Amino acid sequence: xxxxxxxxxxxxxxxxxxxxxxxxxxxxxxxxxxxxxxxxxxxxxxxxxxxxxxxxxxxxxxxxxxxxxxxxxxxxxxxxxxxxxxxxxxxxxxxxxxxxxxxxxxxxxxxxxxxxxxxxxxxxxxxxxxxxxxxxxxxxxxxxxxxxxxxxxxxxxxxxxxxxxxxxxxxxxxxxxxxxxxxxxxxxxxxxxxxxxxxxxxxxxxxxxxxxxxxxxxxxxxxxxxxxxxxxxxxxxxxxxxxxxxxxxxxxxxxxxxxxxxxxxxxxxxxxxxxxxxxxxxxxxxxxxxxxxxxxxxxxxxxxxxxxxxxxxxxxxxxxxxxxxxxxxxxxxxxxxxxxxxxxxxxxxxxxxxxxxxxxxxxxxxxxxxxxxxxxxxxxxxxxxxxxxxxxxxxxxxxxxxxxxxxxxxxxxxxxxxxxxxxxxxxxxxxx
Amino acid sequence: xxxxxxxxxxxxxxxxxxxxxxxxxxxxxxxxxxxxxxxxxxxxxxxxxxxxxxxxxxxxxxxxxxxxxxxxxxxxxxxxxxxxxxxxxxxxxxxxxxxxxxxxxxxxxxxxxxxxxx
Numbered sequence: 001x002x003x004x005x006x007x008x009x010x011x012x013x014x015x016x017x018x019x020x021x022x023x024x025x026x027x028x029x030x031x032x033x034x035x036x037x038x039x040x041x042x043x044x045x046x047x048x049x050x051x052x053x054x055x056x057x058x059x060x061x062x063x064x065x066x067x068x069x070x071x072x073x074x075x076x077x078x079x080x081x082x083x084x085x086x087x088x089x090x091x092x093x094x095x096x097x098x099x100x101x102x103x104x105x106x107x108x109x110x111x112x113x114x115x116x117x118x119x120x121x122x123x124x125x126x127x128x129x130x131x132x133x134x135x136x137x138x139x140x141x142x143x144x145x146x147x148x149x150x151x152x153x154x155x156x157x158x159x160x161x162x163x164x165x166x167x168x169x170x171x172x173x174x175x176x177x178x179x180x181x182x183x184x185x186x187x188x189x190x191x192x193x194x195x196x197x198x199x200x201x202x203x204x205x206x207x208x209x210x211x212x213x214x215x216x217x218x219x220x221x222x223x224x225x226x227x228x229x230x231x232x233x234x235x236x237x238x239x240x241x242x243x244x245x246x247x248x249x250x251x252x253x254x255x256x257x258x259x260x261x262x263x264x265x266x267x268x269x270x271x272x273x274x275x276x277x278x279x280x281x282x283x284x285x286x287x288x289x290x291x292x293x294x295x296x297x298x299x300x301x302x303x304x305x306x307x308x309x310x311x312x313x314x315x316x317x318x319x320x321x322x323x324x325x326x327x328x329x330x331x332x333x334x335x336x337x338x339x340x341x342x343x344x345x346x347x348x349x350x351x352x353x354x355x356x357x358x359x360x361x362x363x364x365x366x367x368x369x370x371x372x373x374x375x376x377x378x379x380x381x382x383x384x385x386x387x388x389x390x391x392x393x394x395x396x397x398x399x400x401x402x403x404x405x406x407x408x409x410x411x412x413x414x415x416x417x418x419x420x421x422x423x424x425x426x427x428x429x430x431x432x
Numbered sequence: 433x434x435x436x437x438x439x440x441x442x443x444x445x446x447x448x449x450x451x452x453x454x455x456x457x458x459x460x461x462x463x464x465x466x467x468x469x470x471x472x473x474x475x476x477x478x479x480x481x482x483x484x485x486x487x488x489x490x491x492x493x494x495x496x497x498x499x500x501x502x503x504x505x506x507x508x509x510x511x512x513x514x515x516x517x518x519x520x521x522x523x524x525x526x527x528x529x530x531x532x533x534x535x536x537x538x539x540x541x542x543x544x545x546x547x548x549x550x
Contacts, residue, residue, distance in 0.1 A: 382523075
């Protein structure tokens with residue numbers, strides 16, 4: 001059942017020893033190769049030799065998303081470019097993307113954790129898996145691809161979108177598994193019903209869904225409509241991509257692959273480490289990554305950890321579905337969106353004010369983003385072509401920065417509701 | 433506007449999908465701007481040209497032909513006819529140009545003091 005039984009069912013002491021050994025090596029690696037970390041250690045008065053086990057992890061400095069931006073693009077890499085075999089990127093909080101690099105061994109590690117994840121969902125070489133995550137800079141498509149190849153399944157690398165083709169190949173090739181965002185899965189499920197495709201033509205039995213938050217209700221809905229078991233896969237590109245943790249058939253939280261990623265839960269205000277079972281911000285330390293190991297990376301995802309052995313036999317700690325964020329990041333159609341990105345675009349345009357409101361809705365299981373923008377008094381023209389031209393430019397600038405399409409609505413100054421002088425930036429009407 | 437004794441001589445409404453634009457020709461533009469702003473409207477002033485044409489077939493055509501021959505674009509216009517005459521309000525990228533060309537062609541323009549309230 002487990003791909004790596006030795007690790008996945010290891011007893012806690014065994015695992016802690018492995019983690020400690022790896023942490024010591026990782027700390028040495030970043031101290032000696034990344035000026036950013038060396039500086040941070042010096043500020044705290046810590047030498048790599050002080051770190052003997054994971055008990056001391058709590059004394060080490062954190063890494064946050066803006067550290068990645070400040071060291072853009074390759075400042076946090078521990079290896080020369082010649083050792084890097086892959087680069088991925090996701091949207092950052094402002095203009096610049098968050099870049100991650102992989103050595104050959106990193107790709108190996110990533111393939112292994114995704115392969116373990118797929119194995120948890122019962123995927124074997126006898127499966128045909130349709131990878132409907134986007135292929136490209138986003139880690140979803142290629143991450144699932146390499147993991148599925150490791151398992152030996154037959155991959156349909158169809159990437160995202162093009163629903164008609166998805167449904168056609170699903171029937172013609174007899175896909176038994178599908179990997180995509182949960183909202184796209186729900187959309188596909190509805191399309192199957194709408195197109196009147198008979199149930200016996202669909203061979204799917206498992207879905208591996210992630211890259212955006214989804215609820216238990218949504219899972220039940222997808223499972224019922226598609227006649228499959230829907231598994232939650234968790235990950236973020238900074239840590240490795242999908243495959244940081246994965247649900248087993250008991251669906252009682254996602255097992256974190258702790259031999260590679262050490263989790264902690266902290267109080268996002270005081271930054272102190274919280275015990276198992278308490279709600280807080282999830283933090284990861286990557287102990288095996290070569291190209292870009294991160295120390296205590298703050299994910300901003302809020303969740304709880306549970307260490308009890310699972311009914312599946314795994315001893316790896318389980319994380320609950322993320323209950324929200326400790327920052328203002330939105331995940332829209334699987335894409336990370338920060339209000340500050342919208343703000344930076346509007347500030348660059350003289351006609352607009354930095355007052356805006358992002359309204360997110362989910363229609364037919366697809367996320368829609370509308371942005372209301374207050375137009376400066378003196379730029380309100382009585383000529384429609386000027387206003388429509390302005391709207392088009394805002395739309396173009398915002399969509400190209402966010403990487404998703406947004407509807408723009410021009411509004412008069414002072415019409416967006418303010419609380420304590422600040423406009424309410426985000427209204428998320430999706431029921432998550 | 434009535435409370436402040438401001439007369440509206442002409443208006444038109446332009447409707448876009450998300451908003452509407454009301455264009456007004458008023459007797460006291462500066463006061464109207466101040467009052468509407470105070471009431472929370474987004475309001476701006478813009479220059480337009482008002483030309484008188486005979487209220488008969490081909491009356492407007494004559495003006496448009498002159499502008500067209502002089503390569504002048506019209507952004508928008510609205511008009512109203514009563515009796516023997518029709519008044520046409522029009523806005524072009526350069527109103528000075530419109531005035532010059534129409535005067536050269538002996539067209540009758542409405543002067544601001546015919547509309548403005550003293």
